[in-house]
Amino acid sequence: MKKLSARRRHPLAAVVVLLLALAATGGLYAAFAPAGKAQAEETAQSLAIEEGKKLYAVGCASCHGTGGEGTTDGPSLVGVGSAAVDFQVSTGRMPAQQPGAQVPKKPVVYSQAQIDQLAAYIASLGAGPITPTKKQYDPAGADIANGGELFRNNCAQCHNFTGEGGALTNGKYAPNLEDVTPKHIYEAMLTGPQNMPSFPDSVMPEKEKKDIIAYLQNVNGEKSVNPGGLKLGGLGPVSEGLFGWIFGLGALIAVAVWVAAHTAKAKKS
Amino acid sequence: MSTATDKRKAPAGERVADWADGRLGIYSLAKANMRKIFPDHWSFMLGEICLYSFIIIILTGVYLTLFFHPSMNEVEYHGSYVPMQGVMMSEAFASTLDISFDVRGGLLIRQIHHWAALIFVAAMIVHMMRVFFTGAFRKPREVNWVFGFLLLVLGMFTGFTGYSLPDDLLSGTGVRFMEGAILSVPVVGTYISFFLFGGEFPGSDFVARFYSIHILLLPGIMMGLLVAHLILVFYHKHTQFPGPGRTNNNVVGMPLLPVYMAKAGGFFFLVFGVIAAIAAIATINPIWNLGPYRPDHVSTGAQPDWYMGMPEGLIRAMPGWEINLWGHTLVLGVFIPLILFPLVLGAIAVWPFIESWVTGDKREHHLLDRPRNAPTRTAFGVAWIAEYIVLLIGGGNDMFAQYFHLSINAITWFVRIGFFAVPVLAFIITKRICLGLQRRDNDKVLHGRETGVIKRLPHGEFVEVHEPLSQDKLHTLTSHHQYTPAEIGPTVDENGVERKVGAMEKLRVKLSKGMYGEGNQIPKPTVEEYKEIQSGHGHH
């Protein structure tokens, strides 16, 4: 490990990582890009905006206004950017079901293609953060330890040490970050959905967002390990106390009952 | 003391014992204690859970001191835990990471130590409740009750200083809270804080200072109290539940050697085994997830270990009162909870003295009460527990908000109101239940046990067959003593001189009426009532 961290600080390390990343994205692009996209792009874009506008009129306009200018039921969407739309709609938060302290995560209503169309339409209303590409949010090779420090400074106060979530005022809450995709984490940091503040690139550059995503994947994802055993929700002393009382003391009292009980006889108690 | 006439060579064990007896007098000690009788009841083993978890904590704690560095020197971490590589942290935190990841079995011992600590305090509370609800604190055991209570308080603070040692983000936040609480003390707060932390918070001293408090000062005092507690248990002999053959001047059970020794000794291993298994399957205080302490970092769900949840609830529910006068600040929002903490906790500790003052009872009590037969005491105990639980909920209000989808603000308001209302409700309800149970006992004594068999009488009435209780049961259900309420008595003595009745005496009489007066306990059946009803049954 020491060797690796030493090499990570090599002046050429960044170049190597960059080259690798470029090669990877280039390869992926080549593999997945539809043929002839270049010339069709512009038409496709305006087509997407058209389609998105239709979808918007049906699904969103009642709260956000016919032109995205916002109403009393929903904020203005001018300038929120495609990243915000992608986050809100592809996590199922939008369209919202009912008013409440906070709009929760739900099953997704739209297909990814429709979400992209909606995003394109909203983006056309005013410039805002753009849906990130995989190159931006892919945490491969990021600095987990740095991510941890950034997470504890910027995120843990609401989302807990390992992103288990937490309560906010008046029934609002910071959601659990387990199983949230890197893309959505990135978008959330970029756009600041609902009451979450945003962490734009100007104050938290792309690399640091990646570090945070890498940290989260390490401590609260499929790969994360809990050397000590059951993590008890990762909530700290409250769940530990409950476990200690119920299973610790509970088990010991059960044992005590056995120790003190009279041995079976041909006689009732 | 070997006599010349005894030519036989004693076995080795006996010779060792002789040697020891000549110097320590062990035979006299053994004569009194070797076959000492201990009554068997599971609830009498709660204290043993405390004792054994304390021993486990000491054993594992000594092991941990071999690897832990109580230093706040800042170091860069380069151990085997990847997500902390290169992070700046105190040596205390780094060495705790090493114990967890590089010392083989270190993680297990850490987890045993911490789980045992949680269980230790929990067991002390439950043990205390057993003693309280059965009236085992009565004369001659009041001193031992106080020792036990002091052990509980010291246990809480030993726990607090212990979990603060790794200097992780969670415990550091707790220490910060402690500093804020100390600062709120009028006049001397800032000085105490500066002396405790060696200057401004966090400084570079508190881990080392907490360390000596945690491993030497507090456990040393606790050890002394514990030994005194046990000596008194031996000296007083254990209490027992009433029953046939069990009286106030005997103790019925099994002898120390061999049965109790095997059971109690075995129970130590059982407790240790269960805690070791818990430490194998459940994480506690994963400091590697929490990260090193930085005064400008924090995580939501910042909670103390459960036994500090009660003061935490007080502080969370308190409104933010602050008075500024003559250039000084009285931080009531913090200081009032700081004062309430010992008052609420200590309310249960003073009850035995209040009760003995009210009853004026000077006798020794070795037979336990059934909780229902002391309704006011039981109601008070339940009210105290209810208060404790309300405050625990307050201490974990964010967790409850998160997991039951409630508003933190609503829970805080519940705690603010519940702090006053819930104990009162709990008191009233418990007392009613106790009185109801007393009535049921009376019915059972007078009319026998309900058998569930329904019989139709010749004239068509259906009755349930009641089976008279055995004498064992009758005795058990009627052997308790019922106090008569105190009276002020004549205010003029036989010589016509007016006697002054002090306010305290009036209060005592009032309390006595509230505890033993009409409607506050159900008179137990008399032999006459029993005989009358039994003979009446004969007419059926």
Place this chain on the structure above:
Amino acid sequence: MSSQEIPEDKHLPSEQGDAHHGGVAVADDPFADPGLPVHKPRIQDIDDRAAKRSERTVAMLFTVSMLATIAFIAAYVIIPVDKIVYIFPLGKVSALNFALGMTLGTALFCIGAGAVHWARTLMSDVEVADDRHPIAAPADVKAKVMSDFAAGAEESAIGRRPLIRNTLLGALAMVPLSGLVLLRDLGPLPEEKLRKTVWAKGKLLINQNTGEPLRPEDVQVGSLTFVQPEGLEEGTHEFQTEIAKAAVMIVRIQPDDIKDKRELEWSHDGIVAYSKICTHVGCPISLYEQQTHHVLCPCHQSTFDLSDGARVIFGPAGHALPQLRIGVNGEGFLEALGDFEEPVGPAFWERG
């Protein structure tokens, strides 16, 4: 005066004859103590095969314990300390921790279970009664102690020579003072230390994420940024102690939304800088809700309104968060225009 009569142990059967094997006539007193029930034998007491079974069970438990200890040692030697395995339902856990804990637990538990099973099934379970004796000493013992004490006191002459007594009490009362005085060097005096932070006029606001100074245009409405004063070096004690007071959060609020006049004055174009240290007991308070502009403390839920001078709107905090006055320097970077005007963090007696 005790106005109630306490019966002197009248209900105690011991005064009604031998209590151990009841002989009180039921007809007289149906509630009388029938005495200890007759001992009933256990299966093991009458059936030798059952007793043998118990013996084998106990021996087996002790043997299992021995095997578990061997397994413990084997696990210690064989399993690498960083080996992670998946165990249902625990998840991915340290193989060594799990193996050591379970083997140690088994080894200990089986000793205990064996001993208890032995005691419960093979040792005598005849209940025995032991007499109690009053804790208080009999009157003659008390009289002897009192007279001994009186003799001792008399011989010491402490009563007749009050000078000795008084000076001794004085000396004993004073000698602990030395110990108290020795505690003086535990720490420095508070003086004005809690009133000052390292913020000063011209200190740049350094973004803690990047270590770079901030420009106003970097800070967007709805964003949250944590800054520290320029020149503060991480990894030292001074850093920990200074950041405990100097931590600051930066948010940007539409100037029209700022309700407090002074707040607006002290901000730069809607960018406001508030102390991150809660005024309740000092937790870093930074749960910022960008739509309501409320910040919540994760420790005790004090809530402050950042759009209204950071006044307290809920919870146990007693006063608003201190605001740092900021501006922009010649190079276009955000800078402090001085230290906080009031002490940051928890209130204290001298705060005023």
